[in-house]
Amino acid sequence: MPQLNGGGGDDLGANDELISFKDEGEQEEKISENSSAERDLADVKSSLVNESETNQNSSSDSEAERRPPPRTETSFREKARESLEEAAKRQDGGLFKGPPYPGYPFIMIPDLSGPYLPNGSLSPTARTCVNVPLDLHLTSCCSPLMQYLQMKWPLLDVQTGNLQSRQALKDARSPSPAHIVSNKVPVVQHPHHVHPLTPLITYSNEHFTPGNPPPHLQADIDPKTGIPRPPHPPDISPYYPLSPGTVGQIPHPLGWLVPQQGQPVYPITTGGFRHPYPTALTVNASMSRFPPHMVPPHHSLHTTGIPHPAIVTPTVKQESSQSDMGSLHSSKHQDSKKEEEKKKPHIKKPLNAFMLYMKEMRAKVVAECTLKESAAINQILGRRWHALSREEQAKYYELARKERQLHMQLYPGWSARDNYVGGYGKKKKRKRDKQPGETNEHSECYLNPCLTLPPITDLSAPKKCRARFGLDQQNNWCGPCRCKYSKEVSGIVRS
DNA sequence: GAGCCTTTGAAGGTT
C-alpha cells in the first residue's frame, strides 16, 4: 500500500494506482480528439477558478516545482496527463498552490456549543475558554496540547502567532461574502448540523472550503455553465475565508486532532498522552483534565470529556429503540446485548488518504458542480485524486499515516474488525453482489455530471475484474476490463 | 428509516 515511510518517497501510490493512472490513456486520447471541446471546458474551468487564482498568481512559478519529475512516458501521454493535472488543479481552485497543508495553520477554535448540552448552554469546558482571545485561549487552555501537537504533528502550525495575525487580519476586514459564507455556521450549532451520533467536531469541511456558499447566498452563477462561482473577495485568500468567530469553523481533515472546546480532542492525561483502549472509552471523570463535575456526562465524550470523532456510541439509537421497548417483546438476552453494545462506543476507522482528500475537496466539488449526490461527487473526486500529482497525494498519504499512528496509539486494542457488522450491532446489509455490467460499477462510461472532466470509467476495473473472476474467466469481465487487459497484453497499454 | 450508491485506501480474513 502506498506509504510515505520507508524513505522511499517514491512509494506514494500503489502499483495498481499507477496502472490505473496510466490506463487513462484511453480517455486521454478521447481528450485529444475532443480538444476543441476541452478548450471550451478549460474556459469553463478557468472561469470557475479564475477568481481564486487571481489571488495566487504568485504560485504559478512554484507550480513547476511541485510537478512530479517527468516520467518516462510518451510526450503525448505526458502532455495529456499534464493537461489533466492542470485541469484538476484549476478545478481545485489552486488549493495546492499554497504551502503544504494549507489548512494546518488554522486552529480549530471550539464551537462553543453543541449537542452535548441540550439547552444550548456552553459546556463546562467551553465555559472555561469562552470569550478568551484566541491566543490566550490556546495558550492557557491548550498549551499542553500545543506542545503535544507540535511534537506529534510537526506539520501543524499551532503557534499562536499565526492566530494572532489572523485575528488581526480578520479584524481589519470588513464583512465580505466569504465571511458570510464562513459565518453560516452559527456559534451555537444547530442540532441539525450535528447528528446526535456525530461528534461535535467532525471532519466536515463544508464550512471552510472556498466556494461553498450557502444556498441563500448562491452568488455568481456562471451564466455559461450554470455552475455557481464561489465568491472570493480579491483581498481575501480563497483558501479559507476567515471571519471573526469563524476561525474555529474551519474544519481540518484532522480537525479532531486540534483543540475543540478548548481542549485536545485526543485525550491528554497526566499520566501520558493516552489511555489504553478500555480506559479511553470510559467516561472517567477522575482521569479527566477537569474535575468530575465539569465533565459533561455525554455518552460519546472521551476521558477528557471531549468527544472524539472516531467515537460514536450507539446510545441515541439505543435510546430510541428502548423507548419503544414497551411495545416490544424483547428478551433479556437482547437487553443484555444491547446493554453491551451501549457500553461499547464505536471507534471509527481512521480516514485514509483518499477520505481525507474527499473531506477537504467535497464541498468544493459540490460548489463547482452544483451536485449534492455523494456518489457522483465521489466519482469526480476519485478522478481528481488520480489527477493529483504524487506529491499532492503524498500529503494526504502522510496525513493518513499519521492519523493511523495516532489512532493506533490512542486505541491500541482497537481493530478494524471491531467495526464489522456484529461488532457494533449496526445492521449494514451486505453489499449487493452485482453482476458485472449490471450497474454502472463497471459501466463503459459514466458521463461526468460536472462536465469538467472526461467521462469516467472505472479505473480500477481491470484489477477488480481480474481479481474477481480470474484470467480464465474473462468472459465474466466487463468490457473495459477485457479491453484494457487485451491492450496490456498486446503492449498497447504499458503498465 | 435503513440501506444503496460511489470513490480509494487500510486492514483483517480467507484461500
Add this chain to the structure above:
DNA sequence: AACCTTCAAAGGCTC
C-alpha cells in the same frame, strides 16, 4: 501471497 470483504465520509435516492 493473492484475493476478498468491510468500513471509513457524504448526501441524495430507493424501497
